[in-house]
Amino acid sequence: MTDLERQIRKMLEDEVRSAPAPHEATRALRKTRRRQIVSVVAGLLTVTAVVAASIVGLRAVRTADRGVPADQPTVTTTMNGISITYPDGWSVIDPDAAGLNGPPDPASDLPRLILALSPVDTGEMLACPGIVEEAPPTFLMTVQEEPLALSGAAAESWPAALEPLSVDSDGSGSTGDVGTGCYPAWEFLRAGWTASGRTFEARVGLAPEISDADRDALLAAFASMTFARAEEAARSVVLATGTAGGEAWKLIASRQTDGLSMSLQAESFGTGSGGFETRPDELQVMSHAFGDYGEREIVVFGAVPVGITTIEASPPDGAPAVSADVLDVPDEIDARLNAFVLVVPADLPIELNAYDADGNVLLRGTTGGYDFPAPTPSPDEVIFRGRTNDCLWTLSRASVAPGQERIDLTAEDVQVGFLANVRPDAPPLQLVSFTCPRDPGGTLVFGLYTDDVADLRFPTSAPDEHGVPECWPADLPARFCLFLLDGVGDRGEVIALDANGNEIGRASFP
Amino acid sequence: MVSSAVTEDAGRRAGRLEELYERHAPGAVRLAFLVTADRELARDIAQDAFVKVAGRFRHLRFPDAFDVYLRRTVVNLCISHFRHERVEREYLQRESLAASGVEEQPELGTRDELRRALQRLTARQRAAIVLRYYEDLSEHEVAAAMGCSVTAARSLVSRGMGTLRTIVRSEDR
Numbered sequence: 194m195t196d197l198e199r200q201i202r203k204m205l206e207d208e209v210r211s212a213p214a215p216h217e218a219t220r221a222l223r224k225t226r227r228r229q230i231v232s233v234v235a236g237l238l239t240v241t242a243v244v245a246a247s248i249v250g251l252r253a254v255r256t257a258d259r260g261v262p263a264d265q266p267t268v269t270t271t272m273n274g275i276s277i278t279y280p281d282g283w284s285v286i287d288p289d290a291a292g293l294n295g296p297p298d299p300a301s302d303l304p305r306l307i308l309a310l311s312p313v314d315t316g317e318m319l320a321c322p323g324i325v326e327e328a329p330p331t332f333l334m335t336v337q338e339e340p341l342a343l344s345g346a347a348a349e350s351w352p353a354a355l356e357p358l359s360v361d362s363d364g365s366g367s368t369g370d371v372g373t374g375c376y377p378a379w380e381f382l383r384a385g386w387t388a389s390g391r392t393f394e395a396r397v398g399l400a401p402e403i404s405d406a407d408r409d410a411l412l413a414a415f416a417s418m419t420f421a422r423a424e425e426a427a428r429s430v431v432l433a434t435g436t437a438g439g440e441a442w443k444l445i446a447s448r449q450t451d452g453l454s455m456s457l458q459a460e461s462f463g464t465g466s467g468g469f470e471t472r473p474d475e476l477q478v479m480s481h482a483f484g485d486y487g488e489r490e491i492v493v494f495g496a497v498p499v500g501i502t503t504i505e506a507s508p509p510d511g512a513p514a515v516s517a518d519v520l521d522v523p524d525e526i527d528a529r530l531n532a533f534v535l536v537v538p539a540d541l542p543i544e545l546n547a548y549d550a551d552g553n554v555l556l557r558g559t560t561g562g563y564d565f566p567a568p569t570p571s572p573d574e575v576i577f578r579g580r581t582n583d584c585l586w587t588l589s590r591a592s593v594a595p596g597q598e599r600i601d602l603t604a605e606d607v608q609v610g611f612l613a614n615v616r617p618d619a620p621p622l623q624l625v626s627f628t629c630p631r632d633p634g635g636t637l638v639f640g641l642y643t644d645d646v647a648d649l650r651f652p653t654s655a656p657d658e659h660g661v662p663e664c665w666p667a668d669l670p671a672r673f674c675l676f677l678l679d680g681v682g683d684r685g686e687v688i689a690l691d692a693n694g695n696e697i698g699r700a701s702f703p
Numbered sequence: 704m705v706s707s708a709v710t711e712d713a714g715r716r717a718g719r720l721e722e723l724y725e726r727h728a729p730g731a732v733r734l735a736f737l738v739t740a741d742r743e744l745a746r747d748i749a750q751d752a753f754v755k756v757a758g759r760f761r762h763l764r765f766p767d768a769f770d771v772y773l774r775r776t777v778v779n780l781c782i783s784h785f786r787h788e789r790v791e792r793e794y795l796q797r798e799s800l801a802a803s804g805v806e807e808q809p810e811l812g813t814r815d816e817l818r819r820a821l822q823r824l825t826a827r828q829r830a831a832i833v834l835r836y837y838e839d840l841s842e843h844e845v846a847a848a849m850g851c852s853v854t855a856a857r858s859l860v861s862r863g864m865g866t867l868r869t870i871v872r873s874e875d876r
Contacts, residue, residue: 198836205737205836209736212732212733214729215731655854680855
């Protein structure tokens with residue numbers, strides 16, 4: 194050890210004595226729980242997983258006719274208005290007590306977890322059974338309460354059937370816990386129903402090693418649930434559901450202090466507005482565009498006074514009009530207003546007319562005619578899906594034009610790409626860098642080099658690193674090589690040398 | 704019956720998380736403090752790192768994994784903080800102004816001198832040196848904590864030490 198190293202060590206040891214104490218535990222734990230909520234709620238338990246309605250061949254588990262096995266001691270617990278009978282020794286957990294819900298917000302129309310069932314109480318690891326060290330739980334069932342569904346599948350009455358649920362298993366996005374540590378190779382089921390004036394959704398996760406007996410007992414416990422009536426009239430109702438541009442949506446009406454509030458919720462976003470008024474002379478309209486360029490549709494929704502029965506949307510070019518009956522907003526939410534929703538093409542201006550029962554036009558409005566930008570080329574070939582630390586990324590390429598390729602790196606909805614020149618006169622080195630939101634300490638550098646390049650050097654950011662990076666199979670013209678590097682710093686220069694050690698290209702990042 | 708059981712469970716859960724925090728947070732603060740030299744920032748970074756790691760509860764199958772991931776997250780957050788060029792530039796300007804305003808320069812090799820020299824390194828070099836000489840990590844462990852190759856980690860330490868040596872010598876003249 195050199196003198197300087199000894200001095201540094203001594204200085205650090207002295208210096209650390211003046212380090213402060215951590216923040217008090219309660220503050221950190223509160224934040225941790227909030228993060229757990231985000232992690233859990235965004236993962237398995239509530240949103241964004243795709244219902245596998247289209248999956249053929251997966252077995253649907255019909256549970257309504259099952260009963261709790263007679264030879265197994267059971268207990269019955271009532272929690273948040275749900276009574277459930279389950280084998281003695283299992284744990285019913287209150288999601289509020291477990292910190293899985295945020296603070297109560299009466300104004301919110303977001304779903305709220307109200308019951309969890311697990312074979313063991315794993316404490317704070319409830320959200321991630323896959324990492325429990327000893328005897329990890331083999332299943333997890335959660336039930337959440339949603340806005341009262343007046344239509345759609347969730348409005349179907351109890352008993353409900355559990356159906357297979359397809360969850361993104363590549364570890365990306367909000368369901369990333371599935372492919373990694375939390376729910377390794379788990380099978381998922383879901384069901385939605387309305388009972389006693391309340392709408393629920395259950396999600397069940399089953400570990401591969403679950404025994405048949407536990408599986409049967411769990412399904413029996415699910416089927417045993419009974420529901421108390423809501424203590425007060427629903428503050429939020431789902432008025433309508435549908436799809437637009439390939440994405441499912443639902444229209445929710447809520448009672449707020451300033452009157453009727455309506456929101457449109459979909460897998461990828463939520464939007465809404467409150468304070469609708471009874472205006473005598475105009476339609477109150479909101480809209481949101483769905484789908485890719487060329488296939489875009491807009492969902493147009495709004496409020497109309499009681500007395501309007503039909504809304505008609507007419508494009509200006511003589512295309513057929515679209516009409517819809519007005520949706521009844523329950524009086525306990527708003528007695529003065531009803532609602533409407535229509536799906537129309539996005540790129541045309543639409544004239545809206547509101548009719549009464551006698552066919553008179555009482556209100557008019559317009560919407561649509563959005564000027565959408567041209568789309569970026571969608572990658573037609575995924576080259577590789579990789580992982581760097583906590584960052585899961587996808588490298589892809591797409592042919593844009595002769596001699597031009599688009600190379601993209603995508604992670605967590607963040608995409609960085611460049612138009613690569615693959616013509617004969619292309620430069621020897623083309624590159625960009627990418628810093629993943631989940632791995633801010635690590636920057637990836639990717640791009641193309643030609644077969645003229647014999648060595649790449651990183652003089653400013655990683656002087657000890659050099660060589661010819663691995664060539665990813667990307668179906669590019671033969672003299673081009675697609676490369677991706679990490680560990681060469683987050684900014685700096687890259688110099689391309691030929692076989693004689695002469696510089697033939699230079700690029701910098703970011 | 705049910706409500707008392709729920710209360711007990713919640714208390715036990717909170718206790719475990721609190722124990723985890725009390726065990727690991729002080730070390731995380733110390734590491735963040737040595738890299739940032741900012742007491743409040745260090746406390747915030749340590750807390751954020753704990754929230755990030757404990758909030759996901761990944762990799763806890765492995766002994767010490769929490770420690771490893773917490774350390775790595777602390778380093779990432781410190782580097783992220785300094786990544787923004789403006790922040791770092793202003794910081795360095797402030798430090799150099801502060802240094803020039805000091806009437807009596809400290810003696811060669813004093814703690815203050817080395818501390819100031821350390822803060823003039825890039826955040827990544829600083830983190831690498833703290834991990835190597837305070838946390839006593841091997842080059843492999845430094846690389847793992849910083850999310851880079853062993854070569855890059857070695858380079859960060861070596862270049863950082865080289866810069867420190869240069870600064871100390873120049874201030875000695």
